[in-house]
Amino acid sequence: MNKVKVGVVGYGTIGQRLADGVVRMGDMELVGVANRTPNLGVRALKEKGMPYDLYMSDPKYADAYAEAGIPVCGTMEDLAEKCDILLDATPAGVGAENKKLFERMGKPCIFQGGEKNDVADVFFHGYANYEKGLDKQFLKLTSCNTTGLIRAVDCLDRNCGGIERVAITIIRRVADPGDYHRGLTNALKIDKAPSHQAVDLMTIMPHVEATGILVHTPVTHGHIITITAQGKQKITKEQALEAFKTHDRIRVVRIADGFLGNASMFKYARDLGNPRGDMYEIGLWEESIVEYGDQIMFAIYIPQEAVTIPETLDGVRAALHMQDTMEEATAKTNEYLGMAKWK
Template sequence: MSQIKVAINGFGTIGKRVADAVDAQEDMTVIGVTKTGPSFGCELAVKKGFPLFCTSDEKESINKFKEEGYECKGGISDLLNLCDVVVDCSPGKLGKSNLEKYKSAEVKYIFQGGEKHELTGLSYTSSANHLENLNASGTRVVSCNTTGLSRTLVPLYELCGSLKVECTMIRRSADPGDSSKGPINAIKPVLKVPSHHGPDVMTIKPEIEINSLAVAVPTTIMHVHSIVADLPEDHGLSTDSILNIWKNTPRVIIMNGVKDKISTTAEVMEMARDIGRKWGDLHEIFVWEDGVKLVNNRLYYFQAIHQESDVIPENIDCIRALMGTESDWKKSVKKTDLAISKYYNID
């Protein structure tokens, strides 16, 4: 079978990770990545052997790469001529103009969570709506927070048949590589209430009733979600049976804060570095076992999200959905995760 040709438009925090994850797969290949101009990320593309293109088609911008000693294969239009699907990893809110380019090049497209659902009219997470995205011309992989919520809430919803959720997103204020954001010594509530994070889950699973509040805190390594979910009266579940569901859910890690001595996001990230993926990434959602409790029909739990990386394997499954090459989301997840493990020699 021929490989799916994947272009990555924007080779920043998300783009470089998606490129690596595509490179790890047997059924797809990185046909090219884009940068606005020559800067430190170009070195990585060269080292990995990913053909480098410019986000613009202007000759002047393309020539700048050459002036700094990088081989630039052309502009975005040249790249779009070569690919089957483009993963848009540009900074949020550039979607509208990029979408026009993808449509006129007649390629499939995947946007990220920085764009609104309305841009594509379709959103994606592996566990919630893979089938709905099968053979679609384009979609949006939801944000890191929405991906995290969907990993633990969707399997719960599927078992219970109804779910009412209130959650507070305790958000890191910036990515570790971002020096432009804050706060650095304050807690900043998002005053637009409810926040957009929770309701975004309904773009991939409209049946889950969910609202959220959000605060930004001075940390760069992870988000934490504090979740209260109301199950139907006749749920028949216990704290242990819910933990068992999540233990058998792909891309969810359950550990005990006290026994495993992993009580804060600092230890979670240290554990992630031990796993051995590049950049110390943690694709899985981390749930503290001893922070889960079902009281009557109300479930309380905390989970931690590695914001730069939980969406990465979802982009790979999403490529297979759009290209119609794997209709079973669980098979795709298995294929994706095994290939990434082999790529990084993780046992």
């Protein structure tokens, strides 16, 4: 079987995880990764024996790479030339600049949630609108919060008779572990409503009316989202729970078993031996599911560093038309990533 050749541009929090995810795909081959500077991720790559070929995004940092003793295989253009598709995980705004090169070379690319929507042909989610991404040159992923939110809402929409509207509250971690750019803080900060995640959900699922509030919190391990959903017909707790349990990217957990919050989730992922303590699935607390009149309410956990990886790999399958349908594509991604192994 000829494997799809994939390159990752940007070797930071998401890029490192994308590279590892591509390696796990039995029908894909990681050609290499590109990065602008010899950051800590690149330095760790060297210390691990350079398991991935490394390319420079910006040749002006060649001296910095040489000084650090880190071998490179060429430029980002050299990497793109060898690939069937690129996954751009650079900081917001950089991807739009990189797109100019990919357009000139005729290479498809998938951008992460930090880029503006107009960078791509389709604003993409692996479950909610996979077929819209088929054969498109440029796709853009939803953010980590929106990715997990849509997983849960789409699950109910497909399995419980349809969703008409949702209201969400996002309790948002302020920065990733290891980041300092948000400073040291002892405060909560609220954003103007509606949050972009609610707007993004309506862009992907235009038949659902959504609104939401977002609160920044001084923690680093994950977000929690509360969701109140109005179905086209009443959704019972039993129906919702059954639907969530069938979804391979939703892990239903119980407070009674010790899953008290975000720290419990992160610790459990580490106890499982997951690299970096990552979780690809979102967590959903069984005890949080409640009926409120004709609405259903529940809470989910978003592991922000890894949650978008499966949907990005779905994007590769759509852009290169590796599978025709969402069901086929997500099943293949889930199989290679070992999703739902806890069931």
